[in-house]
Amino acid sequence: SEYLSTMDVSAAYKALPLDEHSKELTCFYTPYGIYKAETLPFGLATAPALFVAEIRKSLKMIKSTNFTFYMDDFLFYGPVAQQIQAIKEVTEALTKRGWSWNLEKCEILKPQVHFIGYLISGTEWEIPDEKIKKLLDMTPPKNAKELASLRGKLLYFSRLIPEFGAITSVWDGSKFRWEEDEQKAFETIMSILKRNPKITTIPEGAQVVVVVVNQHKNSISSALYWFTDKSYGVACWCSRKSTATERNYSVLDRWTVAIYEMMNQPQQSRRIRPPYDEEMLGHPKSKRVCGMLFTLSLMNLEPINLPKAKDDVVALSLGVLEQCYSIKKDEKENIGHLKLTTVENELIQEARADLDYMNMFKGVFDGVYRHLEKYQLSLTGERNVMALNGKLIVPVGSGKRIVAKIHKDYHEGTRNLTNRINTNFIIHGLTKLIKEVIAECKICQMFRKNGPCKTLIWTPAVEPRERGHMDFFFFSGKTIFLLTDSFSAYPFAKVIKRKSDFLEVLKEIVALFGDFELLVSDNEPVFQSEEVAGWLEERGTLHFFVPTYSPRSNGLAEGMVNILKNKMKKAQEEMNLNVEESLTWALISVRTVSDYKGMSRIDKFVGKRSMGKKWFQDIRFESVSQPVYFKVSPNQTWTEGQLIWTIGQRIKGVLADGIVHMLPAERVHGRKEDLKEVDDDSAVNDEQVVSSNQEITQLLKNGGFKYPAGVFFTDGSTKQENGYGVVGLLLPEEGKVKVKVYAQRGIKHGSCGPSANRLEIMAVKVALEIAQDMNLQQVYIFSDSRNLTGAYSEGWIDNWRDNGFSRLSNSSLYKAVDDLVQKIPQVHIKRVAAHNGVFLNECADELAKGGDPDEITNKVNNWLKSKLCETSPEEEVEEEKDPDE
Structure with a gap:
């Protein structure tokens, strides 16, 4: 056609109403309620098929044949008058059904039009310039997802690219990799796109032939070739990666698969004629290929012996393969249909020079060897070399050399090497030759299972991880x-x-x-x-x-x-x-x-002595004849059990009701009479919790401090932004008080942020750092963290030190706090009741939640003036702010 037209259906799916049952299946939830679709929505698996069926039903009565369509895109071709008539008939039919044209996407009577992603004229199909530019701008993929996207974009235009399946076969694999072969294939595709690949439309009166290429074992390739008395061309390339099973197919089977897949492509209504080659005689070995061959026999195909068509198509395909795989043209011509490897090419030259082999070759086809008559249909002769089902028959004198050559590259065992060789060659006495080659291979003998290994006497190592x-x-x-x-x-x-x-x-x-x-x-x-x-x-x-x-x-x-x-x-x-x-x-x-x-x-391995005593140093098993009494926690009652083992000096294992409890020594006692005395001592040593402002006031008035001293209140908060606050009362000498506040917000730790306990520990650590910087001799720290205060009031810190602070949450912070405690002359860490009205603790909590430091400082000063009446506001209460604030 000299001119073409394209039309696009507007709101295609909306003209198809749903029945009541289908509407219920399309409901979806929104903040404003539950809705359901009234017409056919996008995204349903059956929507495209329903839409196409409805389109065909609407166009059933149209007499014009000068159009085709794909989904909602219509292409009109032929003489101008026939095109206009076809447009009128299609428009009337679609209008009756409720459809209309999208005029912005319509192109009427133009030499070139855009249709389903291609730029189409009366004689050629090509890729539009804007899409070519986007494809050429693509960079090599960096991961499997980008590779899949690249393949998807290129696959749509594969019918324009010769040997697309062979070129891109190196991109397939279980794991993503991008090395020299993959980059070479990418560059080949880019070079083809730069040449603006095209396929031609089939002119009237042309004869059409399916030409099988199959130049590469990793692909199934064919071309739809047309010719007239004056011209010829390719109307479509069909190429894909072959499966592992198809790579072992004979020439006949691969030929059948290629013809079958080309015939399944959407084609014009023409008489297709597959080429006829002498080597295609025989019977397929695969049930799958037998089914394909039967289907093809029902299509009334007419075979044709047309060497020129095959030469033209193979020449075009060969140019692409040479660029991607560096295959020389002379090798291609000398080999014929045999596979292309250096080993096989060398073998072919050697076979041609072997007189016995050439005499056998002549005798086979002259009928001298009667026992080979059953293979006559599958046995072929190409360039004076014999092949059976696409496998090269190796001369007896060359068999061991071929096995050794392949074994050198893989060093596989008998079974795997046999399967690999049988893919390409037929060798007499193969198993015996493989065993001889493996027995002569020094590497295989050294590393084979239970192979000979030398006995070695080692010199002593001088450092860790040397051996x-x-x-x-x-x-x-x-x-x-x-x-x-x-x-x-x-x-x-x-x-x-x-x-x-x-x-x-x-x-x-x-x-x-x-x-x-x-x-x-x-x-x-x-x-x-x-x-x-x-x-x-x-x-x-x-x-x-x-x-x-x-x-x-x-x-x-x-x-x-x-x-x-x-x-x-x-x-x-x-x-x-x-x-x-x-x-x-x-x-x-x-x-x-x-x-x-x-x-x-x-x-010895770490290179230094491990810290402290080890829990698991000495395990001593005890006699179970005498019972003991234990407490799992200080608040529980004494329970009778049996002491089974002791670890070191502090940890004891007690068995009770089938459960072994690991307990510190102070919670395990052997005499029942001593339990009351132990409980009395524990009551005296129980942690005292500060719960009123009066206790703080009494401490400040009658504390008997060793000056300079300090009293700090700390708190952490995970509300709003994670942070902590410190309110400090510095006592440089008797009768003087200085206020120091410190806060930090927006603390990050891990994916979920820091815990409240971590923020509490960080606040205590900051308070101790302030005390160390100011060289305080006595420090009181009040915190509502049960874990931290209990570590010092109940002696947990001793166990943590013995174990090097291992297997402990926030272990690095606890260790940093303990190091500061040991550096300051006198530290008292006490617990304060959380949110119980203790003023200074509430101020620290307000700081942690983002309160104004200046305002909180003034509040603390006013509180001190009211509680410490004897303190002069002008002289004795001084304010000191952190310079970072």
């Missing part, structure tokens, strides 16, 4: 991975589901403590995997393999296995622990035991 010994052991049906440091004999162990999971444990150890210079293991298959080797090479860690059960080579790991097993067995029998718990106890016991110098394994 690590790895091993697996089993305990109570569980698999445990063990890594032992050679310098300190410090063990790492963890229960894993599968042996292959050990690499994740190893990565965690390296992330926490750093890389090992050398790792030693036996020749377990999981230790020899490519993933492990690649990761260790990336980290710069050497990996040595030693014989299994060899004390002289891997004795450190073997010995540690026996130690851990014995301790785990003892823990299970005497403490009734499961595998994970018994492994934890065994590791604690091994890591913390001291040598004759007083150094434990953890001291």
